[in-house]
Amino acid sequence: MRLERRLSPQVNVDLTPLIDVVFQLVIFFMVSSVFKTTPGISLELPTAGTAEPLTVQELVITAIAEDEIYVNEVRTTLEGVEKLLASWKDEHQDAEIQVILEADKEAQYQLVISLLDGLRRQGFQDVGLRTRMKR
Template sequence: MRLQRRLSPQINVDLTPLIDVVFQLVIFFMVTSVFKIAPGISLELPESGTAEPLTVKELVISAESEDTIYVNNTLTTIKGIPAVLETWKEENQGKDMQVILEADKNAPYQLVIKLLDILRQNGLADVGLRTKAQR
């Protein structure tokens, strides 16, 4: 006659240390991650003593040179801006038409004037110039 054991061995894997390590890794990567506001567009803005923080409402034009101009993160040239503005105005009918213009501090002043002229010709006269605060 065979007798059965009352206490059979039970094998349990403790997952607590594994969960702790994974949680520590998640926190580490969250803290050390760097987020860019506008990826691919790195401008060095000129400084201004009266600069104020400004929230982006509608249209942002970033200019590095005549061949490198971004309209809401869309790459174009100075000749392609009227077409981009026309499609943007069609998509945003009836909305507040505010434009923010930012140019690299090494960009020629003539480029900024050309952009302002193009914006006025397309009916966008409410233009804000973005700068960064002096330190």
């Protein structure tokens, strides 16, 4: 004997849990995002009549080979680097200079040392070496 059901099943998709999960994800990403802000100390800085804005110039030296070196996208050789550095330093005398040296992983170690020596001869002391994070 076969029994028939009198009530048919009702299928409704409830979106409330989905909306709750999406809302929690939004809140999570908002809270965990990194914002560049100053510390939580509220300061009102004094004014100065002789204050000057500080400009930071970035000097990027890219070494591929002895005959292919780029100083801020200007191609030169190992012999021409110091001339370019001297002229670049003369143009940006009043600015704070941030020097970044990047070299191809196949570049010779002597090439990097020669570039560092040239930077020191021109008066650049703090040089950052750019690397890539290991994944």
